[in-house]
Amino acid sequence: MKKGQDTRDLLQTHARRLFWSKGYSNVSVREVAKAAGVDVALIARYFGSKLGLFEATLDTLKKIDPDDFLTADSLVDAFVEMFANAPKEGTEASPISMILLNANDSEVGIIVARIQYEYWQSGLEKIIGSKSQAALFFAAMMGFSVGQKILHLDGIAELGSDEYRAQFRHMLTTAIASPDF
Amino acid sequence: MKKGQDTRDLLQTHARRLFWSKGYSNVSVREVAKAAGVDVALIARYFGSKLGLFEATLDTLKKIDPDDFLTADSLVDAFVEMFANAPKEGTEASPISMILLNANDSEVGIIVARIQYEYWQSGLEKIIGSKSQAALFFAAMMGFSVGQKILHLDGIAELGSDEYRAQFRHMLTTAIASPDF
DNA sequence: GATTGATGTCAATGAGTGTTGACTTATCGC
DNA sequence: GCGATAAGTCAACACTCATTGACATCAATC
Numbered sequence: 285m286k287k288g289q290d291t292r293d294l295l296q297t298h299a300r301r302l303f304w305s306k307g308y309s310n311v312s313v314r315e316v317a318k319a320a321g322v323d324v325a326l327i328a329r330y331f332g333s334k335l336g337l338f339e340a341t342l343d344t345l346k347k348i349d350p351d352d353f354l355t356a357d358s359l360v361d362a363f364v365e366m367f368a369n370a371p372k373e374g375t376e377a378s379p380i381s382m383i384l385l386n387a388n389d390s391e392v393g394i395i396v397a398r399i400q401y402e403y404w405q406s407g408l409e410k411i412i413g414s415k416s417q418a419a420l421f422f423a424a425m426m427g428f429s430v431g432q433k434i435l436h437l438d439g440i441a442e443l444g445s446d447e448y449r450a451q452f453r454h455m456l457t458t459a460i461a462s463p464d465f
Numbered sequence: 466m467k468k469g470q471d472t473r474d475l476l477q478t479h480a481r482r483l484f485w486s487k488g489y490s491n492v493s494v495r496e497v498a499k500a501a502g503v504d505v506a507l508i509a510r511y512f513g514s515k516l517g518l519f520e521a522t523l524d525t526l527k528k529i530d531p532d533d534f535l536t537a538d539s540l541v542d543a544f545v546e547m548f549a550n551a552p553k554e555g556t557e558a559s560p561i562s563m564i565l566l567n568a569n570d571s572e573v574g575i576i577v578a579r580i581q582y583e584y585w586q587s588g589l590e591k592i593i594g595s596k597s598q599a600a601l602f603f604a605a606m607m608g609f610s611v612g613q614k615i616l617h618l619d620g621i622a623e624l625g626s627d628e629y630r631a632q633f634r635h636m637l638t639t640a641i642a643s644p645d646f
Numbered sequence: 647g648a649t650t651g652a653t654g655t656c657a658a659t660g661a662g663t664g665t666t667g668a669c670t671t672a673t674c675g676c
Numbered sequence: 677g678c679g680a681t682a683a684g685t686c687a688a689c690a691c692t693c694a695t696t697g698a699c700a701t702c703a704a705t706c
Contacts, residue, residue, distance in 0.1 A: 291653080307569035309490065313694060323655060328695060387615050388488035388566050397616045416629050419612065419621045420636055427608025431600065434568050435578045440600045448597050455601055458639035472683080494664065504685055509665060 292330045294320040300341035307385040308338055308392040338392065342399060359411050360456045367428060367440075368449050381429035412460050421459055473511045475501045481522035488566040489519055489573040519573065523580060540592050541637045548609060548621075549630050562610035593641050602640055 298319040302311045313334050317324040331337040366378065383400055386393040401422060408418035431437040479500040483492045494515050498505040512518040547559065564581055567574040582603060589599035612618040 384565055384568050387611055388569055417632055419618045423608040423612030423621055424605040427604040430568055431604030437600045440604055451598055455640055459636055
């Protein structure tokens with residue numbers, strides 16, 4: 285018989301993939317269990333509840349090192365690449381678009397958003413200098429993310445092109461820059 | 466006995482308020498019927514289905530005149546005021562944040578997003594000049610909206626202050642401006 | 647080999663969902 | 677007043693969902 289930890293890992297892996305691509309409320313525990321090849325009841329055993337299983341998939345969100353983005357240039361670079369090299373549809377969502385994917389779920393959405401924003405907040409404020417401007421920047425990133433990943437807006441979908449990449453870089457740079465007053 | 470049109474209007478009014486504040490999937494037909502004080506079955510009678518009722522609440526989305534925003538200045542003004550004077554929590558969502566509120570619902574989210582984007586698209590492109598930049602601008606607006614209305618991010622929540630309003634105006638203005646290349 | 651505890655199976659529960667059809671009641675035209 | 681049509685009521689259906697508890701099965705320990 286398998287070790288319990290294996291089953292746990294199996295559930296967590298498939299839960300992450302499913303939750304992060306379809307959103308919390310669009311995935312049932314039966315679906316996760318079936319994908320993992322185990323019985324539904326084991327979710328309750330190992331994670332207590334569906335929400336417990338979901339929260340277990342959020343661990344990796346906290347493992348990115350914020351010191352990777354210490355200057356404004358590298359921050360812009362990082363974001364440009366994040367969107368330009370975005371994986372195609374059906375794959376896992378980026379951590380940021382995860383927020384939007386669950387925005388309508390008061391319980392889950394706030395959990396994800398808080399984790400994400402608290403993570404980015406200090407770094408963004410350090411670089412941008414203004415708390416409110418950092419919040420605007422973060423919000424704009426969410427918008428780009430949902431525009432690209434969920435709504436597939438014309439234009440944003442093809443962020444890979446050089447011309448568009450330059451435009452995107454320009455927008456981010458000016459957004460980070462200090463106002464002229 | 467009431468006229469049928471009255472019941473129809475009553476259902477539509479309460480449906481709009483509920484759908485636009487909690488999102489489509491977070492509102493049940495029974496909840497709408499109870500708020501309107503009528504029987505659930507009447508939703509099927511007058512609107513065919515829950516989705517039909519929802520689509521009926523989208524009519525007002527199409528009634529805003531895009532010619533109100535013909536210059537870049539008035540566009541920025543309109544957006545600044547839209548966010549600065551945003552109604553408090555619990556009230557109806559703005560049309561834009563409606564998109565995010567339903568982003569995780571593949572059926573409903575796309576309906577709302579398409580209506581909204583197709584409405585703004587031509588006007589934005591006319592003002593901004595670039596199709597992709599217009600898409601980015603629209604996406605950023607969605608992000609601001611969800612940051613303010615749904616996630617209540619520190620900073621964005623208080624967009625009414627003069628200092629913040631100035632920062633917001635600056636960000637929008639530079640975002641609309643042409644790149645220096 | 648028996649006992650114990652971890653692990654996995656199965657069926658059922660109870661709450662919620664949108665939708666349907668038969669029925670009753672009111673309103674209007676004649 | 678009568679009949680046709682509109683309007684509203686009620687109960688049920690068929691489904692999905694997360695969760696639970698009783699039961700079975702395995703692995704390790706004594």
